[in-house]
Amino acid sequence: MLNSRLIRRREFLTIVAGGGLGALQGRGTALDPLGLQLYTVRSNLEREFDQTLERVAGMGYREVEFVGYFGRSPQQVRAALKANGLVGISAHSFWNMLGDRWKEVVDTAHQIGHEHLGINSMGPPVPPAETGVWMRGADLLNEAGEVCRSARIRLAYHNHVSEFAPIPGTSERPYDVLMRATDPALVAMQMDLCWTVAAGEDPAQQFARHPNRFLSVHVKDLKQLPVKRADGSTPPLSTLFPDLSPVGQGVLDWPGLIRACRRAGIRHYFVEQDQAPAPMDAAAASAKYLRSLRIS
Numbered sequence: 001m002l003n004s005r006l007i008r009r010r011e012f013l014t015i016v017a018g019g020g021l022g023a024l025q026g027r028g029t030a031l032d033p034l035g036l037q038l039y040t041v042r043s044n045l046e047r048e049f050d051q052t053l054e055r056v057a058g059m060g061y062r063e064v065e066f067v068g069y070f071g072r073s074p075q076q077v078r079a080a081l082k083a084n085g086l087v088g089i090s091a092h093s094f095w096n097m098l099g100d101r102w103k104e105v106v107d108t109a110h111q112i113g114h115e116h117l118g119i120n121s122m123g124p125p126v127p128p129a130e131t132g133v134w135m136r137g138a139d140l141l142n143e144a145g146e147v148c149r150s151a152r153i154r155l156a157y158h159n160h161v162s163e164f165a166p167i168p169g170t171s172e173r174p175y176d177v178l179m180r181a182t183d184p185a186l187v188a189m190q191m192d193l194c195w196t197v198a199a200g201e202d203p204a205q206q207f208a209r210h211p212n213r214f215l216s217v218h219v220k221d222l223k224q225l226p227v228k229r230a231d232g233s234t235p236p237l238s239t240l241f242p243d244l245s246p247v248g249q250g251v252l253d254w255p256g257l258i259r260a261c262r263r264a265g266i267r268h269y270f271v272e273q274d275q276a277p278a279p280m281d282a283a284a285a286s287a288k289y290l291r292s293l294r295i296s
Contacts, residue, residue, distance in 0.1 A: 145186025221250030248289030
C-alpha cells in the first residue's frame with residue numbers, strides 16, 4: 001500500500017500560496033550535483049547538440065545521462081561535455097543491445113567516460129510475462145554486468161510501472177524476480193521514483209528491502225496518480241504521459257522522497273520528463289524547484 005505521506009499536493013499549494021518556496025529554503029542542504037536525463041531534451045539535441053548542452057549547464061545541472069549521441073563520436077561528446085563543465089556520468093541503452101552487441105556499447109561508454117550504463121526496460125515480450133522470461137532476462141543482465149565490470153562501469157536496470165504488476169498465476173512480480181535473480185555485484189538498480197510511486201510502491205520501503213542495490217534515481221512528477229486496474233496493474237505508460245509535469249508542480253512529496261534517497265545513500269539524481277510541450281522550459285523549471293529545496 002502506498003504511504004500517504006508521498007502525496008502532499010495540498011501542502012505544496014499551501015506553501016506556494018503563502019509566499020513561494022521560501023518555507024522550504026534556508027534549512028538543510030541542497031540537492032547537488034543535480035543531473036538531467038537528456039531524453040527530456042532529445043529534440044533540442046537533435047537540432048543543436050552543443051548549444052543544448054550549454055543551456056542545460058546554465059540551468060544548474062552538473063551531471064547528464066545520455067540516450068544516444070546524435071551522430072557524435074565519443075571524442076566529440078567528451079569535448080562538448082568538457083566545454084560546458086558537465087559530467088556525462090551515465091547513459092541508457094536498450095535491451096536489444098544485450099548479447100553480441102553489448103561490448104560495443106560498453107567500449108563507447110568507456111571512451112566517453114561514463115561510469116554507469118542503464119538498461120531502460122526489458123524488451124519483448126513486454127510485461128507481464130511468465131517468471132521464466134524474467135529469469136532469462138536476469139541472466140542477460142548478469143552477463144552484461146560482467147562486461148561492464150571489466151571496463152569499470154556499473155550496470156543498472158531502470159524500472160517503469162509494469163515491473164510491479166503481478167505475474168499471472170504467481171505471487172511474484174517482475175521486480176521481485178530481477179532483484180532475486182540478478183547478482184548485486186554485477187547489476188544495480190536505477191529507481192524511477194515517479195513510476196515507482198505511480199505503481200503504488202513506496203520507494204523508501206524498496207530502499208529498505210534492498211539495501212545497497214540502488215545506484216541512482218530518476219526524478220519526474222505527475223499531476224495526478226493513476227488508478228490501478230482490477231488485476232492490480234497500473235495503466236500503460238502512454239496513458240500517463242499527459243499527466244507529467246515539471247518537478248514540484250505535481251503531487252509527489254519531493255522533500256520526503258529525497259530524504260528517503262539520502263538515507264539509502266543515493267548520490268545521483270536525474271530529472272526526466274518523457275514528454276513536455278516545451279522541453280527546455282520544463283527542464284529549467286524542474287532544476288529551479290530542486291535547487292531551491294534544502295533537505296535536512
